[in-house]
Amino acid sequence: MIVTVTLNPSLDRTIEVDSLTRGAVIRTRSARLDPGGKGVNVSRALLANGIDSTAVVPVGGPDGDQLRRMLEAEGMKVRAVPSAGHTRSNVTIAEPGGLVTKLNEPGGPLSRGELDAVAKVVATEADSASWVVGCGSIPPGVPETIYAELCKAFVPAGIRVAVDTSGPALLAAVAAGPDLIKPNREELAEAVGGPVDRLSDVIEAARALRARGARTVLVSLGADGAVLVDDEGITAGSAPVENPNSTVGAGDALLAGFLSAGAQGPAALREGLAWGAAAVGQPASRMPGPNDIRRDLVRLHPRPDLDRALLT
Numbered sequence: 001m002i003v004t005v006t007l008n009p010s011l012d013r014t015i016e017v018d019s020l021t022r023g024a025v026i027r028t029r030s031a032r033l034d035p036g037g038k039g040v041n042v043s044r045a046l047l048a049n050g051i052d053s054t055a056v057v058p059v060g061g062p063d064g065d066q067l068r069r070m071l072e073a074e075g076m077k078v079r080a081v082p083s084a085g086h087t088r089s090n091v092t093i094a095e096p097g098g099l100v101t102k103l104n105e106p107g108g109p110l111s112r113g114e115l116d117a118v119a120k121v122v123a124t125e126a127d128s129a130s131w132v133v134g135c136g137s138i139p140p141g142v143p144e145t146i147y148a149e150l151c152k153a154f155v156p157a158g159i160r161v162a163v164d165t166s167g168p169a170l171l172a173a174v175a176a177g178p179d180l181i182k183p184n185r186e187e188l189a190e191a192v193g194g195p196v197d198r199l200s201d202v203i204e205a206a207r208a209l210r211a212r213g214a215r216t217v218l219v220s221l222g223a224d225g226a227v228l229v230d231d232e233g234i235t236a237g238s239a240p241v242e243n244p245n246s247t248v249g250a251g252d253a254l255l256a257g258f259l260s261a262g263a264q265g266p267a268a269l270r271e272g273l274a275w276g277a278a279a280v281g282q283p284a285s286r287m288p289g290p291n292d293i294r295r296d297l298v299r300l301h302p303r304p305d306l307d308r309a310l311l312t
């Protein structure tokens with residue numbers, strides 16, 4: 001069983017427009033509402049593929065109620081912890097061809113008491129878990145060491161911890177020895193404090209984060225696929241998407257697929273890439289199910305061109 005913890009979940013509204021012009025009145029083509037937040041999406045992807053998962057989320061206000069109801073309606077096992085701060089809404093403006101502009105709110109504050117209540121629920125659920133997955137941004141009031149605390153609580157007890165976040169929270173977590181991190185290119189560059197323009201930069205940066213404490217580093221690179229640096233070595237791969245629909249949640253699907261296949265080595269990377277690419281073919285942040293996932297399209301690159309400039 002995989003437990004996900006999303007401290008800053010959201011209602012994700014995706015609005016399709018023909019083109020985005022600042023300062024103009026834009027008539028939209030369609031709108032869609034999905035439950036969101038990175039760990040929530042990991043649980044949704046696992047659920048869509050019949051893999052047992054529990055999502056732990058603080059929820060507050062009417063939007064928090066709606067988020068819980070939407071997740072339960074999908075059949076998800078949700079442990080919702082009440083909070084006084086309101087659950088946020090994030091807006092994605094999607095243009096044809098897959099270009100998205102994301103407006104992510106900071107989220108309602110979470111007090112120390114509410115955080116302790118979340119931690120208690122996670123500890124109970126972790127008893128029967130193979131992984132605890134801490135994902136997403138940190139809401140106001142929560143210390144940046146929160147994912148590091150997650151690592152310290154579970155890694156020594158033999159429960160593996162994955163962290164997908166950014167900035168100081170990611171750096172603190174890395175120093176606490178997570179089993180897995182999943183930065184995208186931007187997050188990786190921020191973590192090492194330098195540009196990541198080529199595959200060689202990705203590998204160098206991933207190695208630096210391993211040297212600082214992360215056991216496995218899975219770097220997502222948008223249309224360039226992903227690179228895995230772990231105890232087994234370095235593996236790069238990609239999967240083409242003919243008609244990109246929405247990249248929202250693609251990183252979460254990649255992570256879910258990777259975890260579902262054992263989170264180690266080329267076979268797990270292959271599965272992650274298949275799920276990530278399938279997510280890009282879905283509208284908004286809909287997670288792919290078995291009929292959407294095309295493992296045959298994944299290519300692992302045994303001798304990638306390390307000097308090639310990254311596309312996205």
Ligand SMILES: Nc1ncnc2c1ncn2[C@@H]1O[C@H](COP(=O)(O)OP(=O)(O)O)[C@@H](O)[C@H]1O
Pocket residue numbers: 098184185219220221222223224225226239240241244247248249250251252254272273276277280
């Ligand atoms: N345009 C694309 N074409 C093919 N695959 C993609 C595309 N965008 C994303 N992906 C897949 O989704 C994964 C996650 O995307 P990425 O944008 O890197 O993550 P995040 O959503 O975390 O920023 C990638 O590693 C890749 O497998």
Ligand SMILES: O=P(O)(O)OC[C@H]1O[C@](O)(COP(=O)(O)O)[C@@H](O)[C@@H]1O
Pocket residue numbers: 008010012035036037038039041090104135136137138247248249250251252253285
């Ligand atoms: O916690 P953050 O960093 O604000 O991100 C939250 C957003 O990320 C998502 O989980 C999508 O994530 P990815 O596109 O990075 O896979 C949305 O559902 C949510 O609105």
